[in-house]
Amino acid sequence: MSDLPVSPLAPSQFPGLLPVPGVEMGAVAAGLKYQGRPDLLLMEFKAGTVAAGVFTQSKMPAAPVDWSKSALATSGGRARALVVNAGNANAFTGEKGAKAALKTAEYAAKAVGCAQDEVLLASTGVIGEPMDVTGFKKYIPRIHAGLSANLWRDAAKAISTTDTFLKGACRVVDIGGKRVVISGIAKGSGMIAPDMATMLGFIFTNAPLSAGCLQAILSKATDKSFNNATVDSDTSTNDTVFAFATGAAFHDEIYEDAEDENLDAFKRAMLEVMIDLAQQLVRDGEGAQKFVTITTLGAENDTAARAISRSVANSPLVKTAIAGEDANWGRIVMAIGKSGEEANRDKLCIWIGGQLVAHKGMVSAKYDEATASAHMRTREIDIKVDVGVGSGTATVWTCDLTHGYISINADYRS
Amino acid sequence: MSDLPVSPLAPSQFPGLLPVPGVEMGAVAAGLKYQGRPDLLLMEFKAGTVAAGVFTQSKMPAAPVDWSKSALATSGGRARALVVNAGNANAFTGEKGAKAALKTAEYAAKAVGCAQDEVLLASTGVIGEPMDVTGFKKYIPRIHAGLSANLWRDAAKAISTTDTFLKGACRVVDIGGKRVVISGIAKGSGMIAPDMATMLGFIFTNAPLSAGCLQAILSKATDKSFNNATVDSDTSTNDTVFAFATGAAFHDEIYEDAEDENLDAFKRAMLEVMIDLAQQLVRDGEGAQKFVTITTLGAENDTAARAISRSVANSPLVKTAIAGEDANWGRIVMAIGKSGEEANRDKLCIWIGGQLVAHKGMVSAKYDEATASAHMRTREIDIKVDVGVGSGTATVWTCDLTHGYISINADYRS
Numbered sequence: 001m002s003d004l005p006v007s008p009l010a011p012s013q014f015p016g017l018l019p020v021p022g023v024e025m026g027a028v029a030a031g032l033k034y035q036g037r038p039d040l041l042l043m044e045f046k047a048g049t050v051a052a053g054v055f056t057q058s059k060m061p062a063a064p065v066d067w068s069k070s071a072l073a074t075s076g077g078r079a080r081a082l083v084v085n086a087g088n089a090n091a092f093t094g095e096k097g098a099k100a101a102l103k104t105a106e107y108a109a110k111a112v113g114c115a116q117d118e119v120l121l122a123s124t125g126v127i128g129e130p131m132d133v134t135g136f137k138k139y140i141p142r143i144h145a146g147l148s149a150n151l152w153r154d155a156a157k158a159i160s161t162t163d164t165f166l167k168g169a170c171r172v173v174d175i176g177g178k179r180v181v182i183s184g185i186a187k188g189s190g191m192i193a194p195d196m197a198t199m200l201g202f203i204f205t206n207a208p209l210s211a212g213c214l215q216a217i218l219s220k221a222t223d224k225s226f227n228n229a230t231v232d233s234d235t236s237t238n239d240t241v242f243a244f245a246t247g248a249a250f251h252d253e254i255y256e257d258a259e260d261e262n263l264d265a266f267k268r269a270m271l272e273v274m275i276d277l278a279q280q281l282v283r284d285g286e287g288a289q290k291f292v293t294i295t296t297l298g299a300e301n302d303t304a305a306r307a308i309s310r311s312v313a314n315s316p317l318v319k320t321a322i323a324g325e326d327a328n329w330g331r332i333v334m335a336i337g338k339s340g341e342e343a344n345r346d347k348l349c350i351w352i353g354g355q356l357v358a359h360k361g362m363v364s365a366k367y368d369e370a371t372a373s374a375h376m377r378t379r380e381i382d383i384k385v386d387v388g389v390g391s392g393t394a395t396v397w398t399c400d401l402t403h404g405y406i407s408i409n410a411d412y413r414s
Numbered sequence: 415m416s417d418l419p420v421s422p423l424a425p426s427q428f429p430g431l432l433p434v435p436g437v438e439m440g441a442v443a444a445g446l447k448y449q450g451r452p453d454l455l456l457m458e459f460k461a462g463t464v465a466a467g468v469f470t471q472s473k474m475p476a477a478p479v480d481w482s483k484s485a486l487a488t489s490g491g492r493a494r495a496l497v498v499n500a501g502n503a504n505a506f507t508g509e510k511g512a513k514a515a516l517k518t519a520e521y522a523a524k525a526v527g528c529a530q531d532e533v534l535l536a537s538t539g540v541i542g543e544p545m546d547v548t549g550f551k552k553y554i555p556r557i558h559a560g561l562s563a564n565l566w567r568d569a570a571k572a573i574s575t576t577d578t579f580l581k582g583a584c585r586v587v588d589i590g591g592k593r594v595v596i597s598g599i600a601k602g603s604g605m606i607a608p609d610m611a612t613m614l615g616f617i618f619t620n621a622p623l624s625a626g627c628l629q630a631i632l633s634k635a636t637d638k639s640f641n642n643a644t645v646d647s648d649t650s651t652n653d654t655v656f657a658f659a660t661g662a663a664f665h666d667e668i669y670e671d672a673e674d675e676n677l678d679a680f681k682r683a684m685l686e687v688m689i690d691l692a693q694q695l696v697r698d699g700e701g702a703q704k705f706v707t708i709t710t711l712g713a714e715n716d717t718a719a720r721a722i723s724r725s726v727a728n729s730p731l732v733k734t735a736i737a738g739e740d741a742n743w744g745r746i747v748m749a750i751g752k753s754g755e756e757a758n759r760d761k762l763c764i765w766i767g768g769q770l771v772a773h774k775g776m777v778s779a780k781y782d783e784a785t786a787s788a789h790m791r792t793r794e795i796d797i798k799v800d801v802g803v804g805s806g807t808a809t810v811w812t813c814d815l816t817h818g819y820i821s822i823n824a825d826y827r828s
Contacts (some may be wrong), residue, residue, distance in 0.1 A: 047720070060751030060759045092747045094760070095778035127744025128777050237751055244801075316730070316815075323826030330541025332462055333506045337474030337651055343472045362508035363542050403820050409731055410738030410816075 287404025
């Protein structure tokens with residue numbers, strides 16, 4: 001957790017996360033970088049748990065990313081443990097980094113009593129400093145001795161870095177008449193961008209799914225949630241989303257097909273959890289004062305629509321205009337134009353806070369700047385554009401670019 | 415010109431620009447937005463002058479961009495006049511904007527005595543406000559009455575907006591034993607990015623070239639100069655680079671082939687002028703405190719190298735680290751990783767200020783942070799990376815991201 005004031009966009013409190021049958025957790029202060037706060041998390045899952053992962057697209061992946069990709073592949077998507085540390089990213093650390101990851105998995109596998117490739121890893125923190133995991137040898141068994149089903153707040157705290165509030169979300173849903181819990185935690189405040197920039201998101205459920213089915217659901221939901229969140233367009237070396245499904249409380253049935261309609265309600269609920277977490281990441285964007293929703297309509301296709309929404313969301317000039325509470329739709333025009341996607345200048349329409357500002361390539365005759373300015377002074381900014389070439393749509397969430405972002409990032413070595 | 419303090423990265427003075435045979439100029443205060451300063455420029459060229467242009471890649475081009483593209487096409491690259499105004503971009507102004515461009519060209523064609531398609535236009539300023547050119551009807555003849563060969567400073571001032579210093583560059587060179595002058599002016603401080611973001615650059619010479627030859631030289635030189643400058647990654651609706659070649663003082667000879675070796679020295683000199691101007695744009699980046707050169711080696715090819723250099727140059731986290739004088743090479747690793755281009759993590763090398771910081775995927779054993787920090791405290795920051803996959807190279811110039819950028823852009827409606 002950061003010493004900074006809590007983001008003005010934060011939810012009023014950490015939500016009540018329900019225990020997930022088959023999932024236990026614990027955290028300690030391992031002192032990797034921070035003092036007097038938990039920074040090492042161990043999660044244990046019952047035998048038979050399956051896991052799925054989505055990883056950073058960075059060409060410079062961190063050691064724990066390499067490890068977890070490989071572990072998921074060799075285990076066939078089985079998982080018994082997750083270890084996460086904050087303070088050191090174990091990224092760009094060469095062979096030493098790979099060894100530190102291996103050692104961490106060894107300690108966890110021994111404590112839990114499982115194969116090494118049933119241990120998944122994630123790290124967040126400073127890049128390029130060798131990570132000393134000597135202490136993990138004593139800390140991991142110590143955590144294991146005190147595991148509990150309901151330490152969500154500790155878990156969320158242990159994975160945080162510059163976060164100003166803890167992030168969690170929970171839904172309960174039925175599958176075939178049986179109760180399924182979906183609890184998720186996440187961390188991230190800077191470097192949150194499409195393609196999974198420095199953020200960690202972990203989703204836990206007792207749904208009875210095959211590994212392939214869980215991966216299919218996770219990949220699709222990630223694309224509709226975390227990949228639509230952007231703070232500063234930067235992408236980290238460590239971004240990871242994991243989902244774990246224990247199947248606890250279910251007996252024979254295992255759902256293999258992500259398209260099975262018995263899973264529809266479950267998939268909706270899991271997507272809700274992930275959108276909730278993704279929006280919380282944006283609400284903790286470094287220096288953020290406003291939460292911004294940017295919707296593109298009328299693009300060539302959905303991919304083009306997302307590129308346009310992202311171009312607007314990541315434009316420093318648009319983001320500073322929002323910080324200045326200026327309904328500067330000219331900069332929105334500029335950002336649409338630079339996206340590289342097809343857009344018809346002479347059909348372009350722009351709405352700010354629901355008001356039609358620009359219509360068919362010109363300022364709207366009915367545009368009332370006072371109304372737009374009043375909207376810009378609120379916390380939740382809504383921008384919608386129709387680029388007039390097709391039926392592609394996409395929504396992206398971002399925040400404004402403020403002096404706070406500069407202060408945090410010109411001083412903090414992340 | 416801006417009321418802001420002059421950029422600390424500015425050259426000590428506006429350079430002495432030589433008159434270019436066949437070129438005259440003048441400017442007045444037309445009061446489009448600014449008061450008490452020239453904001454309307456008219457340049458006149460002798461009969462026989464050829465012109466070439468490179469325009470914004472934006473899908474939302476401004477009316478003067480549409481006009482000039484079309485005029486160059488119909489005139490076959492002949493030009494007798496250039497009209498530029500500051501304060502209103504005449505962008506996203508619909509049919510009214512197209513009419514305003516047409517009227518401006520009409521007034522200039524009448525004053526100079528040429529065809530309308532021999533008049534090129536450029537505008538810079540606020541987007542989306544209709545541009546009232548009624549006053550141009552009297553101002554353009556008034557300027558024309560006082561044209562002179564050596565009003566470079568007025569010309570540079572008339573095209574400026576948030577610029578904190580005037581930008582010009584000049585070289586003299588021989589073609590076939592005859593003296594050729596190349597004088598150039600430019601404007602731009604924010605939204606300067608690859609693919610010609612809000613910047614205007616105008617190059618004037620008396621070289622005896624065909625229109626096609628001039629266009630080939632200009633296009634290639636733009637790619638090696640203005641397209642390697644980036645301030646905040648944003649791209650404007652109005653970016654334009656024009657070159658004009660009068661052929662004055664030459665008689666029979668016209669060079670048709672840009673590859674003619676008699677033009678080698680000329681091409682080098684013209685590229686020098688354009689690089690000089692491009693670097694001046696970066697030196698006036700909004701809020702800039704440091705001039706940053708980012709060189710990529712070892713990429714798959716030159717295009718990939720430029721994408722990597724740009725990814726580093728445009729990363730908010732890298733730019734704020736530089737503002738904070740922090741030799742945070744971890745963020746450089748991150749930015750290389752997110753570029754999407756091939757890079758070998760385990761061969762990656764990074765130099766800061768000439769010192770090898772990271773070597774083959776890890777911090778260098780000899781890395782001395784004090785030396786790196788001393789370099790980061792200077793005005794001119796030098797970052798070099800070798801991504802270890804091929805022989806592509808590229809250099810990009812940028813500046814840091816500071817509180818000044820936020821202050822300027824959260825308040826100014828551009």
